[in-house]
Amino acid sequence: MTQATLPKPPSQFSLRYGHLWFVLPGFLFFLAVMLLPLAFAFGVSMTNWSGLGNDLSFVGLANYAEILTYYPFYRAAFHNAVIFIAILIFQHTIGLYLAVLLNEKPRFMQFYRTVLFLPVIMSLVATGFVWTLMLSPNIGLVNPMLEAIGLGFLAGQWLSQPGTALAVIVFVTAWNSMGWSIIIYLSGLQNVPEELKQAAAMDGANTRQIFWRVVFPQLSPAFTALTVLTFIGTFRTFDVVYVLTGPLGAPNFGTDVLGTLIYRTAFGGSSFSSAEIRFAFGVAMALLMMVVMAAICWGLIRILRSREIEG
Amino acid sequence: MSSAPQLQRSQSDFGVFVGKTARTAVLVVASLWVLGPLFFMVIASFKSVPEFFINPFGLPKEWKIENYSRAWTDAQLSLTLPNTIIVTTVAVLVSTFLATMIAYGLSRKEKKFAMGLYTLFVAGLLVPVHAIILPLFIVLKAVGLFGTLLALIVPYIAMGLPLGVLVLTPIAAALPRDLVHAARMDGATEWQIFIRIVLPLMKPGLISVAILNGVWMWNEFFIPLILAFKPEVQTMPVGIVSFIGSYSTEWGLVFSSVVVSTLPVVIAYLLMTRQFQSGLTAGAVKG
Numbered sequence: 001m002t003q004a005t006l007p008k009p010p011s012q013f014s015l016r017y018g019h020l021w022f023v024l025p026g027f028l029f030f031l032a033v034m035l036l037p038l039a040f041a042f043g044v045s046m047t048n049w050s051g052l053g054n055d056l057s058f059v060g061l062a063n064y065a066e067i068l069t070y071y072p073f074y075r076a077a078f079h080n081a082v083i084f085i086a087i088l089i090f091q092h093t094i095g096l097y098l099a100v101l102l103n104e105k106p107r108f109m110q111f112y113r114t115v116l117f118l119p120v121i122m123s124l125v126a127t128g129f130v131w132t133l134m135l136s137p138n139i140g141l142v143n144p145m146l147e148a149i150g151l152g153f154l155a156g157q158w159l160s161q162p163g164t165a166l167a168v169i170v171f172v173t174a175w176n177s178m179g180w181s182i183i184i185y186l187s188g189l190q191n192v193p194e195e196l197k198q199a200a201a202m203d204g205a206n207t208r209q210i211f212w213r214v215v216f217p218q219l220s221p222a223f224t225a226l227t228v229l230t231f232i233g234t235f236r237t238f239d240v241v242y243v244l245t246g247p248l249g250a251p252n253f254g255t256d257v258l259g260t261l262i263y264r265t266a267f268g269g270s271s272f273s274s275a276e277i278r279f280a281f282g283v284a285m286a287l288l289m290m291v292v293m294a295a296i297c298w299g300l301i302r303i304l305r306s307r308e309i310e311g
Numbered sequence: 312m313s314s315a316p317q318l319q320r321s322q323s324d325f326g327v328f329v330g331k332t333a334r335t336a337v338l339v340v341a342s343l344w345v346l347g348p349l350f351f352m353v354i355a356s357f358k359s360v361p362e363f364f365i366n367p368f369g370l371p372k373e374w375k376i377e378n379y380s381r382a383w384t385d386a387q388l389s390l391t392l393p394n395t396i397i398v399t400t401v402a403v404l405v406s407t408f409l410a411t412m413i414a415y416g417l418s419r420k421e422k423k424f425a426m427g428l429y430t431l432f433v434a435g436l437l438v439p440v441h442a443i444i445l446p447l448f449i450v451l452k453a454v455g456l457f458g459t460l461l462a463l464i465v466p467y468i469a470m471g472l473p474l475g476v477l478v479l480t481p482i483a484a485a486l487p488r489d490l491v492h493a494a495r496m497d498g499a500t501e502w503q504i505f506i507r508i509v510l511p512l513m514k515p516g517l518i519s520v521a522i523l524n525g526v527w528m529w530n531e532f533f534i535p536l537i538l539a540f541k542p543e544v545q546t547m548p549v550g551i552v553s554f555i556g557s558y559s560t561e562w563g564l565v566f567s568s569v570v571v572s573t574l575p576v577v578i579a580y581l582l583m584t585r586q587f588q589s590g591l592t593a594g595a596v597k598g
Contacts, residue, residue: 016422018501019417019419019422019425021501022412022416023416026409026410026413026476027413027428029409029465029468029472030469032465033443033447033469034435034438034469036450037443037446037450038438038446041445044445098341101338104334106331106338113588115342115346116341116342116345117584117588118345119345120591121526121577121580122530122576123530123531123532123572124532125532125552125569125572126572126573129352129551129565129569130348130352131348133351133355134351139363139367141368144367178341180592183588184592238532238533239548242552259533262441263533266445267445267537279445283442286439286441290442294437
């Protein structure tokens with residue numbers, strides 16, 4: 001009788017492959033939405049298809065070769081790089097400093113922490129509109145405020161001057177992403193063993209020395225995570241530019257980033273006629289960008305991780 | 312000997328006071344930098360258009376509550392708000408559930424294909440939406456999902472998997488195997504083990520993943536910009552941007568729409584601040 005109630009032993013097949021039943025449903029979604037379109041996109045990138053109609057022919061790697069000498073691609077990549085470097089500096093200075101201040105457990109710490117992280121959960125579209133309200137030439141509040149306090153000469157057309165438009169994009173991105181650096185550094189700081197700091201203090205190190213020699217090296221995993229995160233985030237910039245300066249990256253492409261360039265090339269911006277849409281070329285740019293970003297990410301992680309072990 | 316440290320301490324007491332004030336000031340300024348623009352946005356959402364110009368930073372003379380009711384009708388929030396709720400809820404639930412199944416299935420590295428599939432899913436994080444969206448558009452149209460909410464839900468489910476697998480697989484791998492073995496001995500099927508034992512044990516990780524995916528799905532702009540062309544199937548971020556295209560001077564409506572689109576996430580965040588911060592950070596640090 002007991003023999004009958006026992007489950008029958010699993011077959012050889014289900015022992016070896018049974019776990020894959022759990023993977024299958026998700027994998028089908030993944031296949032249909034990510035893998036097949038990606039393979040299709042790779043095929044398209046070797047044609048001259050405009051995205052509409054059946055007019056296409058195979059051009060091999062010509063699209064990729066063209067990108068190498070395509071000036072707007074470098075211009076857009078340069079803007080992404082500027083945003084990346086500026087945000088990186090911002091995160092590792094102001095973000096780190098705010099995290100250090102919060103780690104000292106000031107009064108209302110919970111309040112500051114909640115507030116400073118708040119923009120992270122907001123959409124970039126909402127963030128863009130918030131700063132449109134502050135900086136727009138029509139309804140912006142910053143210019144009238146500057147005039148009210150006698151600094152009217154500083155007022156400007158922030159979003160339409162080549163010199164300030166990209167800075168505004170950086171500023172708004174910094175506003176939206178500051179919470180990341182604070183929370184990541186804060187959890188890093190909270191993991192620094194108290195004994196380490198006490199031991200250093202016993203040895204006569206001052207606060208500054210303790211921070212730079214003892215605490216900061218312990219933060220290198222946070223530094224790595226934040227750098228990679230910032231890299232991926234800034235090179236995917238799209239929404240903020242779309243809302244603040246439009247899909248053309250106004251003024252005169254001064255804020256054009258890879259996201260908007262690829263979008264315009266593949267799908268057409270507002271002022272582009274359909275004749276100028278080159279879907280295949282846009283897809284080639286997106287794929288090239290993916291490969292280069294993956295390589296840089298991999299390199300960044302390797303360099304920063306090796307630094308972690310030494311530290 | 313004893314007077315020197317005494318002197319030093321009295322100096323540093325003053326220093327501590329100044330330092331503390333300066334530090335508080337920094338935190339207050341940073342908080343104002345975040346809250347100030349949000350405050351002005353909420354105020355602006357109650358203003359009539361002329362007041363934007365006459366009275367830029369004062370409180371509105373007349374609180375235009377009807378900005379909100381007009382946003383509901385004219386800016387199509389009556390369509391896009393329910394759409395956003397449906398799309399986010401369905402996609403988060405399905406994607407998190409499927410990611411948990413995958414994580415459990417791949418949690419034992421020595422099993423066939425486990426490492427390869429894990430790497431494949433996680434590599435999905437690098438796939439640029441720009442490259443796959445038009446093929447996706449063509450596929451969705453071919454199978455007749457284009458023009459329905461499923462045109463967003465299906466891609467979101469798949470795009471939520473990489474992060475879910477990344478965060479959940481280590482958690483699944485750390486589950487006590489004895490429990491699973493014991494259940495198997497008691498005659499539970501693999502599916503029962505998953506539903507009754509694995510799923511409840513992974514709950515904290517599931518909440519992290521749900522928040523992580525929920526926030527980006529709620530806020531996503533680019534995918535619906537391409538895949539949802541009419542208000543009936545749009546989510547709020549795209550709805551607002553296309554509204555501003557047609558009525559670019561109706562600033563009061565624009566800002567009330569932005570407030571409505573942001574408020575649900577902010578309320579959820581204020582209710583579960585800890586889970587949001589740790590959940591989002593968990594995904595970010597591992598990613």
